[in-house]
Amino acid sequence: MSSEEGWIAPFEEELAASHPSSTLQRGGFDPQAGIYHSLHKLKGTNQKIPIRPNLDTAAFVLSQFPPAGQAEKLVALIDSATNQRVTYAQLKLSIYKLATGLYHGLGVKKGDVIFVLSPNSLLYPTICLAVLSIGAVLTTANPLNTASEIAKQVRDSGTNLAISTPEEADKLLPTGVPTLLTSRSKDARPALSDTAVILYSSGTTGASKGVEITHSNLMYIVILLRWSAEVSSSLDDVFLCFLPMFHVYGLAFFALGLLAFPPVILALVVDVETGVALPPFRKGELWFKSPAVMKGYLGNQEATAATINADGWLQTGDLGYFDEDGCLYIVDRVKELIKHNGYQVAPAELEATLLSHTDILDAAVVPLDDEEAGQIPIAYVVKAANSELTEDQVIQFVASQVAPYKKVRKVSFIDAIPKSAAGKILRKDLVSQGKQKFVSRL
Incomplete structure (x- = not known):
């Protein structure tokens, strides 16, 4: 081509x-x-969007690898713990070998869902690209998830085969799904519009949902990352991967959006x-x-x-x-906006105000139903050790810095703000606590 x-x-x-x-x-x-x-604009750079319908993410990524002569010498991945290095040539070969084993040895075919349960490792990119290259669909999970959480994702995604580290394999046993431990015909080729990955939302605001990402989506994200590196003259830089690979596709895109x-x-x-x-x-x-x-x-x-x-x-x-x-x-x-007397109050704004107080270590603001106002803002506050901060002092501190309709109406001091593994405030838990604590006082 x-x-x-x-x-x-x-x-x-x-x-x-x-x-x-x-x-x-x-x-x-x-x-x-x-x-x-x-x-x-992409125009004027070397990055272009692929439109060939039978191009898959793996083929696209491999097409961006250095030519054969350079691929033998250039390092693609480095294990920070062991300093083990993998060249582009070695990575490409391992992808082809695993893809061959999955396709010919295990009969994995286009559309099959492969569940990957593993912490970051040099094998992770190999597994992902091998799975995508044969048209199978990838779904990943946080290895910290419980067996019941994993079982739900396996059922919901329709997993056909799992790939896991030996340390995490026990969590897959109750599912009964065949598990491979770590230590193609033309009709089988995936298309741009085919699902490549199923990533699961965190579930902090409701039931966790499977997000279908296509090969086209993934390739565009790769293009954006390369575009960012090109315009910032960082194509030859070494990047430290500290984000969990089980959701690195989504985070890569949003991280780019910050730039x-x-x-x-x-x-x-x-x-x-x-x-x-x-x-x-x-x-x-x-x-x-x-x-x-x-x-x-x-x-x-x-x-x-x-x-x-x-x-x-x-x-x-x-x-x-x-x-x-x-x-x-x-x-x-938008869902977290507090509706107070026809006004919309943003919890994040009030949380930032609370955190500016020297005696407040952490804070979260959630709504509490109110017959007259519709909802009122209530604050959960973690105060510094030995602090004598009172509820009234917190309310007055916020009131002095925001419009009257934004004022915090009630305050509860707690030991820690409940958060997910990703650091998101578990607001629905605090809303439930608020209903039990404050409504019971009325």
């Missing part, structure tokens, strides 16, 4: 035709359409009450449209339709805004 065949950026070309640059403001906002455009609003992404800021697109400095729900948007939630059309609308916009549930320079600010989650 020639260097240009199957590799173009149609999304950008369509955007350029439908939204002339002359209509865009300095920060990328189009006042006529109400859409925010990235100020960065810059990346190319080939459209954004809307939508008023949560009226649905109207908002201009810079107006807070609303963030909607995105790009080749990185997930396929949907596994086996849950209702949740998919509630998240991705008919026009392909992903309704993130995040509350935020853009400034005049196109910089994006995330304020809170």
Whole structure:
């Protein structure tokens, strides 16, 4: 295949035709359409979006490897604990060997779901790319998960085969799924639109859901990462992988978003009450449209339709805004907004205010139902050792810095804020505690 065949950026070309640059403001906002455009472009760099329909993520990633002569010498992975190094040539060979074993030896075929349960290791990338190369679907889990959590994911994803370290294999025994321990025909080739990975949401705000990520999604994320490295002149840098690989695909994309609003992404800021697109400095729900948007939630059309609308916009549930320079600010989650007397109160803003107090080590703000106001903000506070901070002092401290409708109405001192393994506040647990504690006083 020639260097240009199957590799173009149609999304950008369509955007350029439908939204002339002359209509865009300095920060990328189009006042006529109400859409925010990235100020960065793939055009002019070496990164292009693949459109060849039978291209899979593994083939795409391998195509980015150095040529044979350099691949034998250049290091792809380093184990930080042992200093063991794997060259690009060795990595490629191990991928092909495992893919051959899975396909010919174990009969793994396109569409089969492979469950990977392992901490970070040099084998992890080999396993992922081998699975994707034969058209199978990858689903990963945190090795800290319990046996019951793992069993639920195995059932929900329809797992056909598991790959696990010996240390974690016992958790898979109750599922009965065949487990491989670590120590293709044309019709079987996956397509761009085929599911490549099923990643599971944390479940901190409800039941955990399987997120279907396509080969096209993954390739676009790789393109964005390479684009980021190219424009920042860091292609030859060595990157430390400290994030868990069981959710590194999703985090890689959002980590990139922290560096810059990346190319080939459209954004809307939508008023949560009226649905109207908002201009810079107006807070609303963030909607995105790009080749990185997930396929949907596994086996849950209702949740998919509630998240991705008919026009392909992903309704993130995040509350935020853009400034005049196109910089994006995330304020809170729409679902976590506290509805008080018709006003919307962002818990994150109140939490930041609380944490500015020298005697407060940690804090969380959640809603409590109220007959008159609808909801009121209540705060859970972890105070410093030997602190004599009182509930009234906390309430007055916040009241002195925010608008009257944002004031904290009740405070509960606790030893620790409940959080998930990923560090997210378990707000639903605090809401339940609030109903039991404060309502019982009435």
